[in-house]
Amino acid sequence: MNYPKPLLLICLLLTSLNAGAQDGVLLSLAKDIAQAEMEIQLLEDENEVENLQRIFGFYIDKHQWTQAADLFTDDATLEIGGSGVYVGKARILEYFKRMGAEGPQEGILNDHMQLQPVVHVSPDGTAKGRWHHFSQQAELRVSHFWGTGIYENEYLREDGVWKISKLHLYSTMRTPVDDGWHVTALPRSQPIEEFPPDRPASVDYENYPSVYVVPFHYEHPVTSPFVPNIAVEVLSVPTAETLAVQLEELDHRLSRLEDANDIERLQTIYGYYLARNQWDELTGIFASDGTIEIAMRGVYRGAASIRRNLNLYGVQDELPGELHNHMQYQPVIHVADDGLSANLRSRAFSMMGSFGNQGRFMGGTYENIFVKRNGQWMMFKDQQINTYFAGTDDGWINLTRSSPPGITQSNPPDEPPTMEFEMYPKAFLPPYHYANPVTEEPK
Amino acid sequence: MYTPKIFAGLMSLLLLISACSEEVSSTVSSAGEMDADGSDLVLLQERLNDLQERAQRLRDTKEIKRLQRAYGYYLDEAMWDDLTELFTDNATVEYARDGLYRGKERIREYLYRLGDNRSGLATGQLNEHFQLMPVITLSDDGMSAQGRWRALILTGQYQESALWGEGPYENEYVKQDGVWKISKLRWYQTILVPYNGAWGLNEDVNQGIYVSPDFPPDEPQTDNFGSWPETFLPPFHFDNPVGRYMPSESTTEGEG
Structure with a gap:
């Protein structure tokens, strides 16, 4: 010029x-x-x-x-x-x-x-x-x-x-x-x-x-x-390049926080849909090639199979006189550094049953995997490992049945169960996706 | 240190100058430093603004969760004045089938009546209301939000009664x-049933009615929500974040 x-x-x-x-x-x-x-x-x-x-x-x-x-x-x-x-x-x-x-x-x-x-x-x-x-x-x-x-x-x-x-x-x-x-x-x-x-x-x-x-x-x-007291001090003038690198790094860290927030929200929504047999809504939060594996019922792979799996728990949207709460709590979330996948361990405490019969409590653990595709988090693997089913009045003291629900021949899975386990009174430790955060001791 | 106005002034000066920078860069950068031109700085500022806004939205989400959880801890202890101070002046509350109460002072009186006009629990009273399963949705401007929650309830009076309860909230929040x-x-009482026999063998103990017969609401119940063993799906404030499964069509992913 x-x-x-x-x-x-x-x-x-x-x-x-x-x-x-x-x-x-x-x-x-x-x-x-x-x-x-x-x-x-x-x-x-x-x-x-x-x-x-x-x-x-x-x-x-x-x-x-x-x-x-x-x-x-x-x-x-x-x-x-x-x-x-x-x-x-x-x-x-x-x-x-x-x-x-x-x-x-x-x-x-x-x-x-x-x-x-x-x-x-x-x-x-x-x-x-x-x-x-x-x-x-x-x-x-x-x-x-x-x-x-x-x-x-x-x-x-x-x-x-x-x-x-x-x-x-x-x-x-x-x-x-x-x-x-x-x-x-x-x-x-x-x-x-x-x-x-x-x-x-x-x-x-x-x-x-x-x-x-x-x-x-x-x-x-x-x-x-x-109001946390945040006082920062910057003494020397940085270069624009330095600041650009800092912003890039912060963007990365903030994105992982947003991911964790989205994943916890999605797992919670899963619980709300499950509570009211909203099977099409629930199937919709899975990736099209995702899997669901509840108890030892086997692996149902892909949206059509996941939807079919949900029929095992009742008729869609029909719950007169029936309680099917699966309270979701205690999520431990780890998002991969690339922000494209994440693991979640969490729990459910369920209140279930039909009016006229003794209700049941259920306790269980989830080890789930989420993926982000086109900027949207979705459930990729849902695995639920039951701890117990117990009558509301009977409790746990005399529980003897320890085998979790298995394969239903009339509506079978695509693949056999990936994990064998027994419920209380047997002992079982669902594997962790994470190591001890302090000692890094294995899972 | 810089007020926004001064900052804006500086930025426009820099923008003005940046037109010159190409011409003079060889002359001026003889000092050897890698000066950014004004447009670089504007870009940095824009990226920072974006980060600040996103961090603020996460902070807001966390604060709303703390607020609702604090509500739960106050409710457990029948701390009605502390509870009331969590609401806006013209807030509304609607519990179960008791109808709608509007304004902070009506809310305070409603809450006190829930607790037999006493602040704090009576001896032998249990009032646990765990606040679980938050789904918080912040408005685009970050000044209001909606939240779905679920309460798991253990209440009762020693040597008299013990109850299991459960029900979801659909609440709204504003930043003032x-x-x-x-x-x-808005709290929907799915069940409130005696400990013995629980929801399998008992109907709801109060059909969702608490104090409204003696303390009429400002507006009647706003929906047709009933009481156990009737069931009701409280409307969701949010859409399926991924998308409902359409059995007859091929599913699409990630259009959100």
């Missing part, structure tokens, strides 16, 4: 101004990008803390005491009910081990649902979380209980890895299944005499039927909203 | 002065 000389002079003048202005703009952009990075970091932290607590829950269910204890910091504390405070990872492991032999045990049900997280992460690498706890515990021919409680836990990020630094489970209600909470309300636990705690219980309270409000770690979300 | 509040709460 040829400018007349006066214009070139003006340009030169402006460009020298530009150098200063540009520095200012670059510095301003760098600060805003640093701020965005901190905000994205907090979103990642929140997901990781939620994953951590849910992973903890899966380990406890199956008596994986060593895996569970490895999720704690070295000087963490553990306090459950009125048992007192145990300090340090080694003591926590010993506490767990006193609850039974390591690994899933025949005749033992130990489901501890991790629900309703309210997690607040601070930029300094600490976090607090309130959770609801709902348990189904049984020992075959000995006892079975319902229990509720509240966790107020703390977490710490060490070398980029989130760990539990304080676990405090306040028990709320515990009752034998045969009685119910209107008849029997068991007191909170007491310190173990032969294994006394390092410190007495930090708080004195009584279980239901007494009233006790577990203190909240957070203020009222509307009248005193939580 | 940067804070999310509940603007509409």
